[in-house]
Amino acid sequence: MLDALVGEGIAEVAQRLGTTAHTLRYYESAGLLVRPPGRDASGRRSYDAADVRWIETVQRLRATGMPVRAVRAYADLCRAGAGTEADRLDLLRAHRERVRADLDRTAAHLAAIEAKIEGYEETVRSRV
Template identity: 60%
Template sequence: MTSLSIAEAAEQTGLTAHTLRYYERDGLLLHSVERASSGHRRYTADDLRWIEMVTRLRSTGMPIRDVRRYAALVRAGAGNEAERLALLLAHREVVERQLSEVGSHLRAIDYKIALYENKVSPEG
Protein backbone atom coordinates (compact mmCIF):
# COMPACT_ATOMS: atom_id res chain seq x y z
CA MET A 1 0.00 0.00 0.00
CA THR A 2 1.44 3.35 -0.94
CA SER A 3 -0.95 5.87 0.56
CA LEU A 4 -4.66 6.50 0.79
CA SER A 5 -6.81 9.56 0.31
CA ILE A 6 -8.84 10.77 3.27
CA ALA A 7 -11.96 9.11 1.81
CA GLU A 8 -10.11 5.80 1.43
CA ALA A 9 -8.63 6.09 4.93
CA ALA A 10 -12.09 6.86 6.32
CA GLU A 11 -13.51 3.77 4.62
CA GLN A 12 -10.63 1.60 5.84
CA THR A 13 -10.83 2.81 9.45
CA GLY A 14 -14.60 3.12 9.71
CA LEU A 15 -14.24 6.76 10.75
CA THR A 16 -15.47 9.85 8.97
CA ALA A 17 -13.19 12.23 7.11
CA HIS A 18 -14.21 14.83 9.69
CA THR A 19 -12.98 12.59 12.52
CA LEU A 20 -9.68 11.96 10.75
CA ARG A 21 -9.13 15.69 10.32
CA TYR A 22 -10.08 16.23 13.98
CA TYR A 23 -7.57 13.58 15.15
CA GLU A 24 -4.82 15.37 13.26
CA ARG A 25 -5.84 18.88 14.29
CA ASP A 26 -6.20 17.95 17.97
CA GLY A 27 -2.76 16.36 18.29
CA LEU A 28 -3.92 12.76 18.51
CA LEU A 29 -1.74 11.58 15.63
CA LEU A 30 1.99 11.01 15.76
CA HIS A 31 2.66 13.59 13.07
CA SER A 32 0.90 15.64 10.46
CA VAL A 33 -0.42 13.49 7.67
CA GLU A 34 1.59 13.74 4.47
CA ARG A 35 0.11 15.84 1.70
CA ALA A 36 0.03 15.20 -2.04
CA SER A 37 1.20 17.98 -4.35
CA SER A 38 -2.47 18.95 -4.59
CA GLY A 39 -2.53 19.51 -0.83
CA HIS A 40 -4.79 16.52 -0.15
CA ARG A 41 -3.96 14.29 2.79
CA ARG A 42 -2.29 10.94 2.05
CA TYR A 43 -2.45 8.29 4.79
CA THR A 44 0.24 5.61 5.11
CA ALA A 45 -0.03 2.15 6.67
CA ASP A 46 1.72 3.56 9.77
CA ASP A 47 -0.88 6.34 9.98
CA LEU A 48 -3.69 3.79 9.79
CA ARG A 49 -2.12 1.59 12.49
CA TRP A 50 -1.85 4.57 14.82
CA ILE A 51 -5.40 5.71 14.02
CA GLU A 52 -6.59 2.20 14.90
CA MET A 53 -4.83 2.47 18.27
CA VAL A 54 -6.34 5.90 18.93
CA THR A 55 -9.76 4.53 17.98
CA ARG A 56 -9.34 1.63 20.40
CA LEU A 57 -8.30 3.94 23.21
CA ARG A 58 -11.26 6.24 22.55
CA SER A 59 -13.66 3.30 22.20
CA THR A 60 -12.64 2.07 25.62
CA GLY A 61 -13.31 5.48 27.12
CA MET A 62 -9.85 7.02 27.34
CA PRO A 63 -10.31 10.78 27.61
CA ILE A 64 -9.02 12.88 24.71
CA ARG A 65 -6.50 14.58 27.01
CA ASP A 66 -4.98 11.18 27.87
CA VAL A 67 -4.88 10.09 24.23
CA ARG A 68 -3.21 13.41 23.40
CA ARG A 69 -0.70 12.84 26.24
CA TYR A 70 0.02 9.30 25.05
CA ALA A 71 0.56 10.51 21.47
CA ALA A 72 2.90 13.26 22.74
CA LEU A 73 4.93 10.69 24.68
CA VAL A 74 5.24 8.42 21.65
CA ARG A 75 6.18 11.40 19.46
CA ALA A 76 8.90 12.35 21.96
CA GLY A 77 10.61 9.02 21.35
CA ALA A 78 12.58 6.75 23.63
CA GLY A 79 13.13 7.53 27.29
CA ASN A 80 9.54 7.95 28.48
CA GLU A 81 8.37 4.33 28.29
CA ALA A 82 7.63 4.27 32.03
CA GLU A 83 5.18 7.17 31.58
CA ARG A 84 3.55 5.45 28.62
CA LEU A 85 3.25 2.24 30.60
CA ALA A 86 1.72 4.02 33.59
CA LEU A 87 -0.83 5.76 31.36
CA LEU A 88 -1.85 2.50 29.70
CA LEU A 89 -1.94 0.54 32.98
CA ALA A 90 -4.21 3.16 34.54
CA HIS A 91 -6.51 3.01 31.53
CA ARG A 92 -6.48 -0.80 31.62
CA GLU A 93 -7.77 -0.68 35.22
CA VAL A 94 -10.64 1.55 34.13
CA VAL A 95 -11.50 -0.80 31.26
CA GLU A 96 -11.37 -3.83 33.56
CA ARG A 97 -13.78 -2.13 35.99
CA GLN A 98 -16.11 -1.32 33.09
CA LEU A 99 -15.97 -4.93 31.86
CA SER A 100 -16.80 -6.21 35.33
CA GLU A 101 -19.73 -3.83 35.59
CA VAL A 102 -21.04 -4.75 32.15
CA GLY A 103 -20.65 -8.44 33.02
CA SER A 104 -22.79 -7.87 36.12
CA HIS A 105 -25.44 -6.09 34.03
CA LEU A 106 -25.40 -8.93 31.50
CA ARG A 107 -25.97 -11.50 34.25
CA ALA A 108 -28.99 -9.51 35.47
CA ILE A 109 -30.38 -9.35 31.93
CA ASP A 110 -29.79 -13.09 31.45
CA TYR A 111 -31.66 -13.75 34.70
CA LYS A 112 -34.67 -11.76 33.47
CA ILE A 113 -34.54 -13.47 30.06
CA ALA A 114 -34.62 -16.87 31.78
CA LEU A 115 -37.64 -15.81 33.83
CA TYR A 116 -39.54 -14.70 30.72
CA GLU A 117 -38.50 -17.75 28.71
CA ASN A 118 -39.95 -19.95 31.45
CA LYS A 119 -43.20 -17.93 31.38
CA VAL A 120 -43.67 -18.07 27.60
CA SER A 121 -42.42 -21.60 26.92
CA PRO A 122 -45.06 -24.22 26.10
CA GLU A 123 -44.17 -26.20 29.23
CA GLY A 124 -44.52 -23.10 31.45
Protein backbone atom coordinates (compact mmCIF):
# COMPACT_ATOMS: atom_id res chain seq x y z
CA MET A 1 0.00 0.00 0.00
CA LEU A 2 2.80 2.44 0.80
CA ASP A 3 4.22 2.30 -2.72
CA ALA A 4 0.86 3.58 -3.96
CA LEU A 5 1.29 6.63 -1.73
CA VAL A 6 4.61 7.80 -3.17
CA GLY A 7 4.14 11.30 -4.48
CA GLU A 8 0.53 11.62 -3.38
CA GLY A 9 -0.93 14.83 -2.09
CA ILE A 10 -2.18 15.68 1.35
CA ALA A 11 -5.85 14.87 0.70
CA GLU A 12 -5.09 11.40 -0.65
CA VAL A 13 -2.68 10.56 2.15
CA ALA A 14 -5.09 11.86 4.78
CA GLN A 15 -7.91 9.73 3.40
CA ARG A 16 -5.76 6.60 3.23
CA LEU A 17 -4.51 7.09 6.79
CA GLY A 18 -7.94 7.86 8.19
CA THR A 19 -7.12 11.40 9.24
CA THR A 20 -7.58 14.90 7.85
CA ALA A 21 -5.43 17.26 5.83
CA HIS A 22 -5.73 19.66 8.77
CA THR A 23 -4.18 17.06 11.09
CA LEU A 24 -1.30 16.42 8.68
CA ARG A 25 -0.60 20.15 8.43
CA TYR A 26 -0.73 20.34 12.23
CA TYR A 27 1.77 17.49 12.57
CA GLU A 28 4.11 19.43 10.30
CA SER A 29 3.68 22.81 12.03
CA ALA A 30 3.95 21.26 15.52
CA GLY A 31 7.31 19.67 14.69
CA LEU A 32 6.03 16.11 14.89
CA LEU A 33 7.44 15.08 11.51
CA VAL A 34 11.07 14.09 11.09
CA ARG A 35 11.14 16.14 7.91
CA PRO A 36 8.55 18.17 6.07
CA PRO A 37 7.03 16.43 3.07
CA GLY A 38 8.40 17.26 -0.34
CA ARG A 39 6.64 19.61 -2.68
CA ASP A 40 5.53 19.04 -6.24
CA ALA A 41 6.12 21.46 -9.10
CA SER A 42 3.07 23.47 -8.01
CA GLY A 43 4.29 23.73 -4.41
CA ARG A 44 1.76 21.25 -3.01
CA ARG A 45 2.84 18.71 -0.40
CA SER A 46 3.93 15.40 -1.88
CA TYR A 47 4.29 12.48 0.52
CA ASP A 48 6.59 9.52 -0.05
CA ALA A 49 6.56 6.12 1.64
CA ALA A 50 8.95 7.25 4.40
CA ASP A 51 6.70 10.22 5.19
CA VAL A 52 3.69 7.94 5.47
CA ARG A 53 5.50 5.44 7.72
CA TRP A 54 6.49 8.28 10.03
CA ILE A 55 2.94 9.68 10.13
CA GLU A 56 1.68 6.20 11.02
CA THR A 57 4.18 6.16 13.89
CA VAL A 58 2.95 9.54 15.09
CA GLN A 59 -0.64 8.30 14.89
CA ARG A 60 0.22 5.23 16.97
CA LEU A 61 2.08 7.24 19.58
CA ARG A 62 -0.77 9.72 19.89
CA ALA A 63 -3.43 6.98 19.91
CA THR A 64 -1.65 5.35 22.83
CA GLY A 65 -1.64 8.56 24.79
CA MET A 66 1.82 9.98 24.16
CA PRO A 67 1.64 13.76 24.70
CA VAL A 68 2.43 16.02 21.75
CA ARG A 69 5.51 17.36 23.54
CA ALA A 70 6.87 13.80 23.90
CA VAL A 71 6.18 13.00 20.23
CA ARG A 72 7.99 16.23 19.34
CA ALA A 73 10.92 15.23 21.55
CA TYR A 74 11.05 11.84 19.82
CA ALA A 75 10.95 13.50 16.39
CA ASP A 76 13.70 15.90 17.49
CA LEU A 77 15.88 12.96 18.53
CA CYS A 78 15.25 11.21 15.22
CA ARG A 79 16.11 14.40 13.31
CA ALA A 80 19.33 14.67 15.30
CA GLY A 81 20.37 11.30 13.87
CA ALA A 82 23.01 8.88 15.01
CA GLY A 83 24.04 9.04 18.63
CA THR A 84 20.52 9.64 19.94
CA GLU A 85 19.38 6.02 19.87
CA ALA A 86 19.75 5.51 23.64
CA ASP A 87 17.58 8.57 24.32
CA ARG A 88 14.98 7.37 21.80
CA LEU A 89 14.99 3.96 23.46
CA ASP A 90 14.48 5.52 26.90
CA LEU A 91 11.58 7.63 25.63
CA LEU A 92 9.88 4.65 23.97
CA ARG A 93 10.44 2.34 26.95
CA ALA A 94 8.85 4.90 29.29
CA HIS A 95 5.90 5.21 26.93
CA ARG A 96 5.59 1.43 26.72
CA GLU A 97 5.30 1.28 30.52
CA ARG A 98 2.54 3.90 30.50
CA VAL A 99 0.69 1.98 27.78
CA ARG A 100 1.03 -1.28 29.72
CA ALA A 101 -0.31 0.40 32.86
CA ASP A 102 -3.26 1.75 30.83
CA LEU A 103 -3.93 -1.73 29.46
CA ASP A 104 -3.87 -3.21 32.98
CA ARG A 105 -6.37 -0.59 34.19
CA THR A 106 -8.59 -1.20 31.17
CA ALA A 107 -8.44 -4.98 31.71
CA ALA A 108 -9.53 -4.51 35.33
CA HIS A 109 -12.43 -2.31 34.23
CA LEU A 110 -13.44 -4.87 31.61
CA ALA A 111 -13.38 -7.67 34.19
CA ALA A 112 -15.73 -5.65 36.43
CA ILE A 113 -18.09 -5.00 33.51
CA GLU A 114 -18.05 -8.68 32.57
CA ALA A 115 -18.87 -9.64 36.16
CA LYS A 116 -21.87 -7.27 36.10
CA ILE A 117 -23.03 -8.74 32.79
CA GLU A 118 -22.76 -12.27 34.17
CA GLY A 119 -24.81 -11.25 37.20
CA TYR A 120 -27.56 -9.72 35.06
CA GLU A 121 -27.53 -12.71 32.69
CA GLU A 122 -28.01 -15.05 35.65
CA THR A 123 -30.88 -12.88 36.92
CA VAL A 124 -32.56 -12.89 33.51
CA ARG A 125 -32.08 -16.68 33.09
CA SER A 126 -33.56 -17.38 36.51
CA ARG A 127 -36.75 -15.47 35.64
CA VAL A 128 -37.42 -17.43 32.47
